Amino acid sequence: MSDPFVVVGADAAGLSAASKFRREAPDREVVVFEKGRWISYAFCGMPYFVEGRVERMSDLLSLSPSEVDERGIDLRRGHEVVTVDPEAKTVAVETADGDSFEQPYDDLLVATGARATTGPFDARGVDGAFTLHDMDAAAAIDAYVAEPDAYDPARADVSAVDRERVERNAAMPAPETAAIVGGGYVGVEMAEALAGRGLDVHVFHRSGHLLSDFGEAVGERVAEELGAKGVTVHTNAPVEALVGDDRIEAVTFGGDADGEGAETLPVDLAVVGVGIRPNTELLDGTGVELGEGGAILTDGHGRTSLSDVYAAGDCATAFHAVTGEPAWMPLGLTANRAGRAIGATVAGDPTPVGDIAGTAVVKAFDMEAGRVGLVGDDAARDAGFDPVRETVTAGSRSGYYPGAAETDVTLVADRDSGRLIGGSIVGPDRAAIRIDTLATALEADMTVPEVERLDLAYAPPFSPVWDPVLVAAKVLNGTLGEA
């Protein structure tokens, strides 16, 4: 135990691990290398910063470097780990100042996160075109959207911010029309954010309904809500290209494979959110096993296939509660939980990182949606299930109580076993948080008859006698019985 616990990456997983480790093993050393300047920022909060609901960028930081220091963590920003030698148990580090050195470790955690992919087009170097996956991009978009004389530099009140980039964007004329490329949850949240800033917003989505992972019922209700709030939704409309040399001028979209028949929409802002991929390059050449999406394969305690090397967060797989297989679903809780568990394990208290159920929720103006488990038929079949599904529309409250709103619940079960394997919920009245009921049922391996018999809450302001989840279970149970 002569060498430290080395953590690569100072965000949710990395700092959770380091903090837990120091609490459990206060006599041992932990070093966290972060290649950039930002640490511990709330990625999920960035759309709300751009929208202006969050006033100061510093509100999105969970921990400052000095708070990390107070926890006894040796944090080194501007330090990039470029290679790992699992035999020698060392990492090679390059600093922003041009130095390099080797750091031995007893245990290593790779928590390098993920980065945005741009798809077939490249927004770099084009003013007004952004990908949203780091704080500098959020600060730049916020500055770009503001009228040059109305931008408040105090918004980006974090020393780590790329000040030059912010100022350059603030000086540009404010945009009027925005293209959101990709209708996943970041795209939906950004549509609300930019509409809230007064822009004419267009969302372009490759497939037939927004929020593909949430299923059709959710995608359609969310598209309706965006439309009702003035956002134009283009489905089955893959963006072909971002047009513009210095500044974005238009997007072309919807053509055939050769681009024939594509349409052009003039825009002066484009935000690309078409996906992310795990950062694993530092393990190239180590022979580490990779899993879904190219993420680092881990076991139930976050261990990789390399001795004494752990991985957690957006760069790592985790076990899926329904399939029992490693899956890559980069989400905030998964990262925090796995980091914390690995910190305990390395400190000597072996702690499982926990399964994931793919639980996700999203807000689109006044609509709320959630999803969990295997929602799509393909995902269910790939995992060896024979999916049967039902979607019901039920009231969120007793019909006579003001505010009762249509809530769509989709449940997916395996035909043979009757086991619940996935579901989604959408509606304007407390719909999103209801997904936790399904997440809990999934993790308990409940069958649909068991879900139907759950004693869920009833009071007129909050639920009808038969909660929408129970109504859906009742209907799906009937369908299963007929099969």
Next chain:
Amino acid sequence: MSDPFVVVGADAAGLSAASKFRREAPDREVVVFEKGRWISYAFCGMPYFVEGRVERMSDLLSLSPSEVDERGIDLRRGHEVVTVDPEAKTVAVETADGDSFEQPYDDLLVATGARATTGPFDARGVDGAFTLHDMDAAAAIDAYVAEPDAYDPARADVSAVDRERVERNAAMPAPETAAIVGGGYVGVEMAEALAGRGLDVHVFHRSGHLLSDFGEAVGERVAEELGAKGVTVHTNAPVEALVGDDRIEAVTFGGDADGEGAETLPVDLAVVGVGIRPNTELLDGTGVELGEGGAILTDGHGRTSLSDVYAAGDCATAFHAVTGEPAWMPLGLTANRAGRAIGATVAGDPTPVGDIAGTAVVKAFDMEAGRVGLVGDDAARDAGFDPVRETVTAGSRSGYYPGAAETDVTLVADRDSGRLIGGSIVGPDRAAIRIDTLATALEADMTVPEVERLDLAYAPPFSPVWDPVLVAAKVLNGTLGEA
């Protein structure tokens, strides 16, 4: 199969059973005897009618007599079943017109509900004093609260209503000060309702915190909310007497066992909600087994100890998911579910009525609360558990997202097994419906470590990274680990 399925009581359990039976066995006969005029009314909606949120009393009816008729159910209102002869398989019926007859049955369902108890004092015959447990009382309170010249008779737009009683109450001077006797959930809901009608409202509760079954954390937050909205809450203040001969004039409260030191508050309205008891008199002399609270003991299919006699709803026990024992917790979903299951069973498809978890939610102005399982230490110990509890206060949303509100979660576990046995949640932001997560975990027999590892939803508008439920599980898990 020559005699009909006879159902006693035409409310949630009875009509659910009759409806399901007719759907499953359309060739067979079902007769429903109801001693009164009202059928299928939403008891839980009455406070919201009194408040005026619900405009018409007819909105609270799920089914009209003609709709029941259309389902092929032989509904007889004004027919009271006075005795049951389980040997002869007949019931004795007396009609409102003074007739009487015997009705043979193949199967019998007793769904006679419960009635309000008044405690040591009796409000009958005193104008302005009410117990709230039927539609006529709700209509009368609504009429009494209105200024005589401002009452709209169309509010009580149901033919079954006791018109004479409504008109008499409407003619009385409108009250200014109300006493709610009993701070259970009906009392809390009525406090909000009457405050909403402009009255100066006082709630009197026997024990130290409101909503005894919800635990202290909930009771205190709800009392704060009532206070903030202008309702005066008196705890440790049992009401001694309703004072007044013809019309209510005051309540006396808070004295010792002999009434010494009691205080007097002048009021011109009193609503008593101190409890209910099951209606089981028609089975007197049959030797039927009774359970908790004097309710009719039933098995997992709703069968009583008498052959071919079932019981469901507010007059019957059901199995508790945590204790595995029969319990009496009269709630709406329990009645509907048991009725429906019994209807299927009698029709030839044996269907379990399902466990109960004691899940309940209540709204108090802008505060929401829920409870499930065994919340109090006494209940836990009586069931053979060694309870350990923690209450945490956590944010309902990410701290930087506007609207994040303090949410108190209490979890109770069994020390030896670590099993979750109960919990409560209170807060103003989507707190109540979160209890369904705990209800599902309880019914799945989850341990606290399992709850801590649940993959619950995270998005800034709906939950912090660690949902309040997870925070509570984390803290309780720590306490269990130390023990």
